[in-house]
Amino acid sequence: MAYSSVAIILVNWNTYDFSKSCLNQLKSISYPNHKIFLVDNGSTDRSGQKLREEFPEVTFHQNQTNLGFTGGNNVGIKMAQQELFDYILLLNNDTYFDSLFLDPLVNYLDRNQGVGAVQPLIFEKEDSSKIWHAGGVIHKFKGKVESITQALSSEKPYETDWLTGCAFMVRRKLVDEIGPLKTTYFAYFEDVDWSLRIRENGAMLYIIPASVLYHEVSGSTKAKKKHREGFLSPINHYLNIRNQLLLLKSHPNQFVGISAWPFQTFKIIAYLSYFVIRFRFKKLRAGYHGLLDGIRHDPSSRKLPDIRAYL
Known part of the structure; x- marks a missing residue:
């Protein structure tokens, strides 16, 4: 066989x-x-x-x-x-x-x-x-x-x-x-x-x-102990926010842009506001740059994001 x-x-x-x-x-x-x-x-x-x-x-x-x-x-x-x-x-x-x-x-x-x-x-x-x-x-x-x-x-x-x-x-x-x-x-x-x-x-x-x-959920990315910034590293929030927007840009025919973009933008702003309230300023910075790079970056590019500032 x-x-x-x-x-x-x-x-x-x-x-x-x-x-x-x-x-x-x-x-x-x-x-x-x-x-x-x-x-x-x-x-x-x-x-x-x-x-x-x-x-x-x-x-x-x-x-x-x-x-x-x-x-x-x-x-x-x-x-x-x-x-x-x-x-x-x-x-x-x-x-x-x-x-x-x-x-x-x-x-x-x-x-x-x-x-x-x-x-x-x-x-x-x-x-x-x-x-x-x-x-x-x-x-x-x-x-x-x-x-x-x-x-x-x-x-x-x-x-x-x-x-x-x-x-x-x-x-x-x-x-x-x-x-x-x-x-x-x-x-x-x-x-x-x-x-x-x-x-x-x-x-x-x-x-x-x-x-x-x-x-083992988030086995390689989630901290074992909670720190001031929480369990997840700021890089997780940078990539999640950035890549959510890259996905919308990559597949415009799969989403209703007139509603999807406002919804995601409001959700991201809510995340950033939460980081301010919790004094998680590293995550605030990472999320803010994730928003900017999600708008600016080309999803078809082979260029890797510069994540060193968020590690």
Whole structure:
């Protein structure tokens, strides 16, 4: 029996424990025809080098700087394209799964040529009964995207508006047509943008409930202890605000601009006002520049945002 080939791409950035755990789990998956690509995103804690030594069977690439979620994954995507894999799976390293999670994803794509990409049903690691992402909804009038966090009654695969980059499995030939992730997003909303580009190319997106995965929410971005500025780093707010606006600019036909832009602008101003009230001035500065850069930046540009001031 011939098995479709799957390239599994992981990105590591100063997250040795997560990456090691994920790689160890991948050793036991049942699906036979796969290859793992590990991209170290300019880690400063030697985690990339340690992982390279401990997992010699994994195809490793070292980036000299942090290229973000988009740039790091695009390195792996390019390698997978060069080797002509059938499918490409972007997999967050802070995920947990059993040995059978990959098989339902491959089987569904094999049998449904009109489907361009699929995703497991994703639960929260901290509370395994709580759904983190059961698909995504796009609100055209508000310019808003949100995750479905309640299980649907059917256990059968179902169509969705967008997939999360946490575990995003796509046909390689489709990536050849639409291109990889847009580099300039760096992180956040790049998965929604990719999802919309897939749909605009005529393919569908599906959730496969038979495949289950657990995600440690914000495992690589959320502080363990609350500081004066809160748990999340100012960079999260900069990128979220900026990239929300880049998404509206990238897909004007997917949103009702006359209502979406005012709604998002009001929401951003509300966030900035909250930061003022809470004396979170680093986040205020990051959010303000996110608003400006979201208006000024070109979503098609390959230029990375300068995030050093917000780290």
